[in-house]
Amino acid sequence: MGTKRFTGAGLPIPALVALLIICIFTSTQSTQFLTLENFKAIADQAAITLIIACGLTFVILMGSIDLSIQGVIAASAMSTSLLIANDRTDFNMGFGVFGIGIGIGALIGLLAGLAVTVIRIPSFIVTIATWNFGLGIGYILFGSGSQPGIQDKKFIGLGIDTFFGLTKIVWIAVGIAALSFIIQRYTIFGRYAYVIGGSEETALLSGINVKRFRVLAFIFSGATSGLAGTLLASKMGIGAVNSGEGLLFLTISSVVIGGTLLNGGRGGILHSIIGVLIMTTIYIAMILLGVSSFFQNIVQGLVVLIVVVIASWKQRKPLRTVL
């Protein structure tokens, strides 16, 4: 019965219910939960994850995966911090660093996409490689010098200055989410993502250029991770190679709990938005409840495991070989 709601771009009802339950539970346990400040904190925390999740969603819809998030962020954050006004180099690109961050991400995504479609290597292997590739770039950029501290006030202000109550980073995230939803609903790329994930064979038979769209998905995913890297540099005020630490699991568990199936073809941006809200709420709730931060990983891993197991149970067939 739940499958009816997991369709095309339908509403992720089970996820919404889960979110509601978590909110109710936490508000009974902690008085701080239902405060405006807390909601702002959730929004702040969720923003970066949401941006990455939007890119990741299209890749997953097509049946692939992108594990390179933290690597792309490393490369993007480091180059951003070194190219905008900082205390280590003389560059001052100002907000042009957005172009750099997004560009680096898109380039890494392009490499991954080509390796998957042309060389035919499974995406989970390719993106582990590009993950390390991005980290490597980050380390090389970091070099043996000191950690670059960003000095551009306006840039750092993105995470502090508010606009109608929410930080600019949050608004950027909202914008990306809206853009992604429009892409999903009103572009061929968005529609075909579901087709390719649903049945690549049918897509090919219908004359769809699957390779091209898959590469595009990886480029978009890389670009969003790149954007996230630039924004993280702003948030943290420094260039750190491990800026993206923990984001891979957080994002994947968000997409998965939102209801987008890992085999592809079902789910979407709306699902991922709710998924991000759920995982972020859990994250904040755990902090409010005094749970050690080490447990975050375990919780996220369990979320992925449980959600994926439940979703796959419904789709299982006898004599089917799953690799």
Add this chain to the structure above:
Amino acid sequence: MMEIKNPNHFFAFLRQKGISSLIVLIVLVGILLLVKPESMSLSSISSLMDQASILLLLASAQCIIIIMGRIDLANATFCSLLTVITALSLNSFGFLAIPVLIVFAIFVGFLQSWLHQIFQVPSFVISLAFLGIASGCALVLTSASTILVKPNVRFTKVLFSSPGDIPISFMLSLFIVGILGFLLAKTPWGRAVRAIGFNQRASTYSGINTFWVMSSAFMVATTLIAIASTLNVGYLGTASASIADSYLLPGIAAVVVGGTSIAGGIGGIGRTVWGVLIISVLRIGMDLLHISQNVQPVVYGIIIILAIALTVDRSRVSIVA
């Protein structure tokens, strides 16, 4: 005999026999000997073999899984977790901890296989989730600090002594892995493991108990990981949450470079041994070139992609996502 489709018949023949990786190894060693002979001195090789012994076990664990057409992304992280648990239990319970840990590892391996098969969830997803859970558990257990193993329990140090020129640890690993390789190549069980990698459905239709064959392979893999973590504790004398994490990429690289196909069926432990040696020699080379530890994974990534690209058999992978 297995056929490999490849336009260049000579190389195909070599690969079929598993010799091509041996040739690569010889070439690499040759280059190193030419450029910097002292890097290949007995003492430096000996010290490299300590780490190689751990890589050998982890790569072999991965090899079994890959031959079945699956993957274990939690391989190295689980080793980290077990290293931590080993260190802690050695401090508290002494040697008894080790067999208990192996049983625990076997259980985890079975659980992975069970979830994968019963719920039909892809192995990379299951192992990814286990990776997260394992790394979280390791963090909790260590509270993000380093654990020191008490000196009087550093029994495994003896494993790293070298009565001859080769450390015992390496010979032990080779021995264990050799048994596994023999089982894989020469027993009906090993043939079933490879057949599942070629064609699981046909294997089921021939009466193979795919559930138990696959589960046993996963359990063997985690046992190897447990042994590796024991060696790891002995080698380092300490344990921290992500201590063995960096073995994942070189492990996969060793398997793939050795000549085991990522699609399953083709390959073996023997080839993985050559692969491990290649990776180890490569390490020497990278250190020589002053490639920092942080950047070495990039090289492994490139190697993995190149190795798969050169050996991918188009007829077997039709749809790749």
Add this chain to the structure above:
Amino acid sequence: METKKTFKNGVVTMATRVSVNSISKSFGVVQALKDVSLKINDAEVIGLVGENGAGKSTLLKVISGNIRAESGNFAIGDQIKIFGSVSDATNAGISMVYQEQSLLPNMSVAENIFLGIEGDAKRFGTFSPKRIREKAIDYLNRVSVNVDPKSITENHSFGTRQMIEIAKALAIAEFSGNPPILLLDEPTSVLSKNEIEVLFSVIREIKKNTSVVFVSHRLEEVLTISDRVYVMRDGQIVAEIDPRNVSVDELFKLMVGRDLSKSYFQEELTNTPSDRKLLELQNLGGLGFENVVLDLRLGEIVSILGLQDSGRENLGRVIFGALPKKKGKMFLDGKLLAGRNTSRSVANGIGYVPSERKTEGIILAMDVGDNLSFAHPENATRYGILSRGRITQLFIKWAGQLELKAPSSRTSIKSLSGGNQQKIVLAKWLMDSNLKLLILDTPTRGLDVGAKTEIYRILRELAAKGIGIILLADSLEEGIFMSHRVLTMKDGKVTGEFVSSPENRPERTSLLQGIL
């Protein structure tokens, strides 16, 4: 017969839309299509009938561009074309409705219909859901399907989805701008009686513009709807008939044709089964079948006849333990069979020959010796270790017994002919000294006459030794002449049970009634 006649210079001609010329196609040694020629004219429905393996499916696949012919071509209008891909065919106006539905379950009906042919609903990479819906309504009306175009496809019944599938094929065919031709491959097997009537009225309506090729096992339906019928046998067109002048029986005789000599099925080797019960099925139910009751005796050959969705395939799989049973009980030699996994069944003395030899029966990447000893490796081991020597001995023994043509046990099984590959599959089970029951799913499909005869001989010898055989037969003849009893199945239920002996063979029409 109504035809759209064109007047050209005062002479009435019936325009030929597509002329299929001398198409040939073989798979290895098997010639699936031999010099096939036919014409598809304007405003008509062509029926295409033939037994399993006669080549109907292959012919459709060639016409729709899924398979490339080895020789021959298509004349469309005044052009000669060769179809190297599906898009070649669809560009020529030919579109196929697939048996296994090609609709994406999680997308809307409208999107499914226009997948890949969005036309003006697609502009500069953007997509207009509204426009797609408008276009969809038009096609949905033409196939008499009343569903909301933006509804999700998987929520509709099988029958409705089949009609949506037809709407899609129609849209694809018309998109090309060429005179459209629709290929229907067994379109009625999933439809109810009412739905079939709706389908027929839709076909009669669309045939005014769209010519239709109708392939089906259901001969009565073919005769009802078609304007002309082609009969195929052994890869060739053997007759073109006017359906008004031919009965189902006559049609069937044309399909089967050959005068089967007794030696083909080696009736002289027919044995008498023992009285002892070997296999007992009590109200057995599983995926796609239910309430199957059967008592199989030692040395008895029971054939099961049925179409694709009769449930017989899964019945075989459930007995073997490859699929779980849902209801009922199975007993082998009095012992209750749990049927939970195949290795238990094999240990109990059951063997299984699957229908897809290359992908399910053998492992292509392994050599002959490994394939041979795969199910019962205990015959090839020494102290638990696989012994090359013992494998070679096995190979020599069974190559001799089954007249297997293969250079050595190390030969890659890929290089063997289909018949030899099938012999290895059989030998895999025969070497079990404890073999009690052998289940075979269309074992002679795709094999040449010589190989078939040999397989039949082997089955006869097995039965004579007391081994029980369940044979999912490929053709009525195989079922009638090879077995002691014939069961017919339809829609998951056993519809008839017939005794068969050399003196007294069951009537074809009775069998057909049970299947169709």
